Amino acid sequence: GAVVSQHPSRVICKSGTSVKIECRSLDFQATTMFWYRQFPKQSLMLMATSNEGSKATYEQGVEKDKFLINHASLTLSTLTVTSAHPEDSSFYICSARTSGGYNEQFFGPGTRLTVL
Amino acid sequence: AQSVSQHNHHVILSEAASLELGCNYSYGGTVNLFWYVQYPGQHLQLLLKYFSGDPLVKGIKGFEAEFIKSKFSFNLRKPSVQWSDTAEYFCAVRGNNRLAFGKGNQVVVIP
Numbered sequence A: 001g002a003v004v005s006q007h008p009s010r011v012i013c014k015s016g017t018s019v020k021i022e023c024r025s026l027d028f029q030a031t032t033m034f035w036y037r038q039f040p041k042q043s044l045m046l047m048a049t050s051n052e053g054s055k056a057t058y059e060q061g062v063e064k065d066k067f068l069i070n071h072a073s074l075t076l077s078t079l080t081v082t083s084a085h086p087e088d089s090s091f092y093i094c095s096a097r098t099s100g101g102y103n104e105q106f107f108g109p110g111t112r113l114t115v116l
Numbered sequence B: 001a002q003s004v005s006q007h008n009h010h011v012i013l014s015e016a017a018s019l020e021l022g023c024n025y026s027y028g029g030t031v032n033l034f035w036y037v038q039y040p041g042q043h044l045q046l047l048l049k050y051f052s053g054d055p056l057v058k059g060i061k062g063f064e065a066e067f068i069k070s071k072f073s074f075n076l077r078k079p080s081v082q083w084s085d086t087a088e089y090f091c092a093v094r095g096n097n098r099l100a101f102g103k104g105n106q107v108v109v110i111p
Helices: none
Strands: A004-007 A010-013 A019-025 A032-038 A044-051 A067-073 A076-081 A090-097 A105-107 A111-115 B003-005 B010-014 B019-021 B024-026 B032-038 B045-050 B056-058 B064-068 B073-078 B087-095 B098-101 B105-110
Touching (some): A010 A019, A019 A032, A019 A090, A019 A111, A032 A076, A044 A067, A044 B098, A076 A090, B010 B019, B019 B105, B032 B064, B045 B056, B045 B064, B073 B087
Parallel strands (some): A010 A111
Antiparallel strands (some): A004 A019, A019 A076, A090 A111, B056 B064, B087 B098, B087 B105
């Protein structure tokens, strides 16, 4: 299957700083990318959907000014957690989907964010 | 928006036992159904999917799932598990261009 990478895999930052997480589709073009957040022993919660070249669509309850998403190319999307707080500590997973019918979503390995 | 229910979050069984994980969803429109697996320390991988056609779908590693439309269910089965099947299993439903996940089943297979 197609490969999606995320960088970094782990990040620890101080409260109030901003953190950028990259998501790349390595061997296919992803017209749509998704960002999820996963709490321990809980489901993946969709945060936002981004289409290349357009603004991301955020799910209800997700602050778009806090979680900045940029999908500048067909192989790269970034999530920036601005002014991070300890409650933002979580596991962030990106997913990329190809275009066309019966399209499948491929998932990245996730990024563990810890805000001190 | 759709919702997905998975019961019995923790499942412990012995090798060669049969496994069945339940998945129920709520959504009024057309759905695509998926089961993903996450092995320890690894990312989500697709086990199998249902879009249309035969409601009994076969996936990788001997897994299969049956879509029962009248019950809004998509249960996952494997007749004989192995130690290497220890992982977390997520059911997911896509409707209205959104993929919603259940809370997952943590499956531990004892050698």
